[in-house]
Amino acid sequence: MSIVVAKTAGFCYGVKRAVNEVYDRALKKEEHIATLGKLIHNRQVVEDLEKMGVKAYDCVEDVPEGVRLVIRTHGVAKDVIEKIEKKNISYVDLTCPFVEKIHKIVKEYYEKGYKIVIIGDGNHPEVQGINGWCNNEGIIVYSCDEAILDKISEKRVCIVAQTTINRENFEQVIQFIKKTCQGAVVFDTICNATKDRQSETLHLAEESDIMIVVGGKESSNTRKLYEISRKRCPLTFHIETFEDLPQNINYKNKKIGITAGASTPSRIIEEVFTVMDEMTRNEQGMDFAQMIEESIKTLNTGDVVTGTVVEVRNNEVIVDLGFKSDGILAADQLTDDPYLKPSDIVKVGDQIDVFIVGVNDAEGKTVLSRKRLVAMENWKKIKEAYESKTILEGKVIQVVKGGVIALTEGNKVFIPARQASERFIQDLSTLLNANVKFRIIELDEKRKRVIGSVRSVLEEERKGLEEKFWASAEVGKEYTGTVKSVTAFGAFVDIGGVDGLVHISELSWSKIKHPSEIVKEGDVLTVYIKDINKETKKIALGYKKQEDNPWLVAQAKYNVGDVVSCKIVRMVPFGAFAEIIPNVDGLIHISQISDKRIGKPEDVLSIGQVVDAKITDLNWENKKISLSIKALIAPAAEAAEEAHEEAAEESIQEQE
Numbered sequence: 001m002s003i004v005v006a007k008t009a010g011f012c013y014g015v016k017r018a019v020n021e022v023y024d025r026a027l028k029k030e031e032h033i034a035t036l037g038k039l040i041h042n043r044q045v046v047e048d049l050e051k052m053g054v055k056a057y058d059c060v061e062d063v064p065e066g067v068r069l070v071i072r073t074h075g076v077a078k079d080v081i082e083k084i085e086k087k088n089i090s091y092v093d094l095t096c097p098f099v100e101k102i103h104k105i106v107k108e109y110y111e112k113g114y115k116i117v118i119i120g121d122g123n124h125p126e127v128q129g130i131n132g133w134c135n136n137e138g139i140i141v142y143s144c145d146e147a148i149l150d151k152i153s154e155k156r157v158c159i160v161a162q163t164t165i166n167r168e169n170f171e172q173v174i175q176f177i178k179k180t181c182q183g184a185v186v187f188d189t190i191c192n193a194t195k196d197r198q199s200e201t202l203h204l205a206e207e208s209d210i211m212i213v214v215g216g217k218e219s220s221n222t223r224k225l226y227e228i229s230r231k232r233c234p235l236t237f238h239i240e241t242f243e244d245l246p247q248n249i250n251y252k253n254k255k256i257g258i259t260a261g262a263s264t265p266s267r268i269i270e271e272v273f274t275v276m277d278e279m280t281r282n283e284q285g286m287d288f289a290q291m292i293e294e295s296i297k298t299l300n301t302g303d304v305v306t307g308t309v310v311e312v313r314n315n316e317v318i319v320d321l322g323f324k325s326d327g328i329l330a331a332d333q334l335t336d337d338p339y340l341k342p343s344d345i346v347k348v349g350d351q352i353d354v355f356i357v358g359v360n361d362a363e364g365k366t367v368l369s370r371k372r373l374v375a376m377e378n379w380k381k382i383k384e385a386y387e388s389k390t391i392l393e394g395k396v397i398q399v400v401k402g403g404v405i406a407l408t409e410g411n412k413v414f415i416p417a418r419q420a421s422e423r424f425i426q427d428l429s430t431l432l433n434a435n436v437k438f439r440i441i442e443l444d445e446k447r448k449r450v451i452g453s454v455r456s457v458l459e460e461e462r463k464g465l466e467e468k469f470w471a472s473a474e475v476g477k478e479y480t481g482t483v484k485s486v487t488a489f490g491a492f493v494d495i496g497g498v499d500g501l502v503h504i505s506e507l508s509w510s511k512i513k514h515p516s517e518i519v520k521e522g523d524v525l526t527v528y529i530k531d532i533n534k535e536t537k538k539i540a541l542g543y544k545k546q547e548d549n550p551w552l553v554a555q556a557k558y559n560v561g562d563v564v565s566c567k568i569v570r571m572v573p574f575g576a577f578a579e580i581i582p583n584v585d586g587l588i589h590i591s592q593i594s595d596k597r598i599g600k601p602e603d604v605l606s607i608g609q610v611v612d613a614k615i616t617d618l619n620w621e622n623k624k625i626s627l628s629i630k631a632l633i634a635p636a637a638e639a640a641e642e643a644h645e646e647a648a649e650e651s652i653q654e655q656e
């Protein structure tokens with residue numbers, strides 16, 4: 001048995017262009033595609049498109065709002081375009097350019113006053129569309145018919161042909177019309193694709209024992225191929241798919257020719273060829289039904305399958321799915337990283353799980369996505385996290401109206417402003433690029449919308465810390481905390497889940513007017529609990545250190561009898577206070593300022609004056625130090641007197 005497939009079998013230029021365009025748009029799912037009439041006369045393609053949501057409407061009136069309407073290769077009448085535009089329907093005109101050319105001819109000659117004659121099938125949409133460009137006044141003729149001649153009485157006649165009409169038929173009708181209308185303008189508008197296909201079919205049929213014509217039963221050009229073939233090869237069969245192959249025929253040692261109409265997908269032709277080819281090679285004697293069974297396995301959009309990488313190209317990866325055709329995984333469906341090439345990610349022989357985005361049955365192309373699969377897995381994780389209230393981690397990647405977007409597990413999560421923190425955040429851009437922990441609080445499966453809350457996590461964390469704190473808190477315990485706010489009476493410090501107050505008096509050993517002289521918001525301090533009330537949850541904190549207490553410093557340094565250099569800092573009627581070291585003052589009683597009687601301290605001393613004084617008494621308990629300047633003057637006066645007396649005695653002795 002030998003099998004020859006006609007070179008011209010399958011999609012013509014116009015059909016291929018239209019089918020690819022519709023599949024591409026449908027696969028992208030960016031718009032709702034519909035067709036005006038079935039896209040092509042092929043049941044399998046139409047059904048496949050229907051599965052992808054591409055519905056065919058018979059008339060413009062039935063087309064709903066919001067769809068992108070496709071005008072198929074056959075074209076439509078002028079008034080149909082007007083109706084579409086009047087209804088404000090967005091449309092894609094995929095009329096085959098060869099058909100469009102006929103529309104132009106008809107319109108032009110009709111407007112010049114010619115009578116239009118269309119040689120073709122009056123029931124075919126292409127012919128009806130052409131007639132619509134001469135106000136439906138054209139004469140449609142399929143074969144030589146005497147009655148037609150009566151209608152064509154005008155001298156000015158323009159003749160065009162349906163693109164897929166049988167050439168022999170066309171020429172006969174032209175001769176027939178020219179009998180009465182010799183000046184007719186004739187346009188041979190039979191499409192070359194049709195011409196070549198018919199001519200090849202004729203020759204193939206002449207050389208074959210059995211001819212298989214593949215194509216839709218409604219397809220006019222397929223029916224014509226069948227008619228042409230049958231004239232030369234009586235064993236001609238018109239089938240739609242390999243399942244229609246006649247089973248009671250003896251194919252052994254026969255020459256078989258296969259041809260197909262312009263609307264037959266190459267996949268269907270390949271299937272027919274494969275099944276017949278298998279029959280010739282089947283040494284095991286597998287029967288026909290078994291072979292059909294084997295061939296019938298198909299992939300469906302949405303399936304997840306494991307395939308083997310068979311080729312890695314620059315912009316795509318070819319994956320063997322173990323089915324009829326290989327899958328194509330475009331680079332942008334493999335990864336989001338524009339810097340990675342497919343070869344950086346996979347190599348030939350790798351097993352890879354892929355998501356079936358779409359099966360373009362017409363072209364035998366299976367479009368794959370790895371990203372979609374990853375997205376599905378990620379979505380599953382998000383759903384599980386939502387159901388189990390698990391805390392997720394993500395990075396803030398965008399500030400949007402009313403909140404921020406965080407990316408986690410490949411999913412974008414919207415975090416509303418009020419959920420972005422425990423406290424109001426004036427400028428959300430401060431969160432950009434921050435890593436945040438959040439919990440999913442809302443999930444819309446249908447719209448794939450997820451809402452997260454950072455606040456919920458922070459509140460929970462705070463609660464946990466609070467419980468831990470109160471369980472172990474005790475007076476004297478030290479903490480490292482952060483100043484949360486500063487007020488006139490002190491600073492509030494977060495010591496790990498709870499805030500305590502450091503009173504202004506506890507901030508410094510020196511006298512200060514405002515806590516801000518010592519601390520500011522955000523400062524990290526080491527504090528200790530001075531007082532605690534677990535019932536009212538109030539904590540008083542201490543900050544200044546005992547070892548820095550100036551009275552203790554002074555106590556360690558000074559004793560009664562020591563002479564200190566001190567600065568007069570304050571005058572009172574009964575004496576003057578002098579600073580010995582910062583924050584430690586002693587009193588020089590008025591009686592101890594001079595060895596002479598004085599009215600008031602200012603008579604002898606002034607503020608800021610530095611004097612030497614002797615410590616005459618120390619009372620650390622009551623923080624009292626007594627000083628005396630006089631105590632330093634008296635011994636000096638006594639010494640001078642003694643020296644004076646000694647000198648006088650020496651003088652008397654010399655006179656004697």
Ligand code: SF4
Pocket residue numbers: 012013014015073096097098099163164191192193194262
């Ligand atoms: S058969 Fe010719 S005219 Fe018709 S769609 Fe195909 S290419 Fe266009």
